Amino acid sequence: MADKSSNQRLDRRKIVKQIIGDQDDMLVISGLGGAGFDVTDARGDHDLNFCMHGAMGGGPMMGLGVAIAQPDRRVVVVMGEGDFIMGSHSLMTVAAAKPDNLAIVVLDNEVYAETGAQKTVTASGIDLAGMAAAAGFTVARTIIEKFEIDEASELARTASGPVFLCFKISDGASQQVAKTRDGVLMKLRFRQALLGHE
Amino acid sequence: MAENSGQDWVPGAYDALKDAGVTLAAYVPDGGFRNLIARCHQDTEMQTISLVNESEGPCLMAGAWLGGTRGALIIQSNGIGNCGNNFGLTKMGRFPLLAIVSQRGSWGEANSWMMYSGEIAEPILNLGGFHIMKVDHAEDVADAVRAGATTAFNASQPVAVVLTQRVLGAKQFVG
Numbered sequence: 001m002a003d004k005s006s007n008q009r010l011d012r013r014k015i016v017k018q019i020i021g022d023q024d025d026m027l028v029i030s031g032l033g034g035a036g037f038d039v040t041d042a043r044g045d046h047d048l049n050f051c052m053h054g055a056m057g058g059g060p061m062m063g064l065g066v067a068i069a070q071p072d073r074r075v076v077v078v079m080g081e082g083d084f085i086m087g088s089h090s091l092m093t094v095a096a097a098k099p100d101n102l103a104i105v106v107l108d109n110e111v112y113a114e115t116g117a118q119k120t121v122t123a124s125g126i127d128l129a130g131m132a133a134a135a136g137f138t139v140a141r142t143i144i145e146k147f148e149i150d151e152a153s154e155l156a157r158t159a160s161g162p163v164f165l166c167f168k169i170s171d172g173a174s175q176q177v178a179k180t181r182d183g184v185l186m187k188l189r190f191r192q193a194l195l196g197h198e
Numbered sequence: 199m200a201e202n203s204g205q206d207w208v209p210g211a212y213d214a215l216k217d218a219g220v221t222l223a224a225y226v227p228d229g230g231f232r233n234l235i236a237r238c239h240q241d242t243e244m245q246t247i248s249l250v251n252e253s254e255g256p257c258l259m260a261g262a263w264l265g266g267t268r269g270a271l272i273i274q275s276n277g278i279g280n281c282g283n284n285f286g287l288t289k290m291g292r293f294p295l296l297a298i299v300s301q302r303g304s305w306g307e308a309n310s311w312m313m314y315s316g317e318i319a320e321p322i323l324n325l326g327g328f329h330i331m332k333v334d335h336a337e338d339v340a341d342a343v344r345a346g347a348t349t350a351f352n353a354s355q356p357v358a359v360v361l362t363q364r365v366l367g368a369k370q371f372v373g
Contacts, residue, residue: 029261050264054283055283057253058253061254061255061257061258062260062264062287064247064261065222065258065262065264065265066261066265068222068247068261069222069261069264069266087253089251090250092250183291183292184290184292187263187264187292194264195266
């Protein structure tokens with residue numbers, strides 16, 4: 001049996017690109033740090049991206065808010081595990097709310113890659129997908145092997161949620177990509193693209 | 199909690215939320231808000247979210263606004279301290295945020311621990327750029343919620359309508 005805590009090999013960029021790259025209608029929230037670069041790399045500085053640059057741990061709740069407001073649109077939250085665990089209590093809140101259009105994608109390299117590669121708790125074997133399953137997510141998986149990515153990506157895009165996917169990825173920081181960090185701009189263009197002029 | 203308080207202000211405050219187009223209510227309860235929260239649950243057109251931690255509130259409200267939904271956050275002042283970091287999202291995105299907050303530590307508080315968490319709430323709200331509307335009298339609650347909702351959603355500001363324990367009553371203790 002594969003050791004979930006040490007077998008780190010998946011490419012974060014390929015995973016995110018496969019999930020959101022050609023999904024122009026998808027509503028995407030990224031957490032801070034590398035996840036925002038991954039999302040921007042996958043589909044550019046897109047109107048329907050909102051990349052958080054603070055409020056660490058808040059991604060799932062922001063995604064839940066969008067999912068509640070837009071029940072007919074797919075909402076995907078992409079975040080690193082160091083970010084996610086700061087708000088991991090929200091697994092309960094999201095599971096209780098049962099948004100069938102929300103998927104949370106965690107990119108787990110088991111380190112705080114942005115701050116010097118200190119270990120996160122997942123390096124000690126903490127099973128985030130197990131926590132999500134226990135909370136009541138309809139889909140909750142840890143993805144370790146490359147052959148699992150196709151199926152998992154499809155779950156992120158289409159499975160009845162809430163969906164939780166934890167991808168065990170290579171360590172090292174996500175390569176930077178130019179993107180806006182202006183929260184007001186991201187908010188306004190997101191709403192305009194989604195809701196039109198109000 | 200708040201056994202000695204009236205709840206006559208609740209229908210007017212609820213109507214103010216409805217008139218402002220609020221369709222999402224997220225809360226961590228306070229006894230003084232029991233009827234307001236119950237009213238939210240009774241209304242099939244109001245989606246309710248029971249938060250496990252107030253820190254979730256600013257992010258949920260921002261996401262809802264991004265998707266075109268207006269929400270209200272109903273919490274105790276104790277929970278303001280939990281929100282500090284996430285108010286950064288509200289501020290940096292200039293998101294509207296309508297918070298209805300019970301002021302623990304005010305007017306007849308019997309639990310000293312609540313004095314602390316109540317007292318740090320206002321400085322944190324100020325740091326977060328909130329427009330604070332403190333309400334001491336039950337007859338002013340509905341108007342305050344109505345006015346607060348206008349400032350939150352039309353001026354895109356964070357607003358805290360803070361109800362003191364003179365309105366909500368203070369929790370009673372034996373001894």
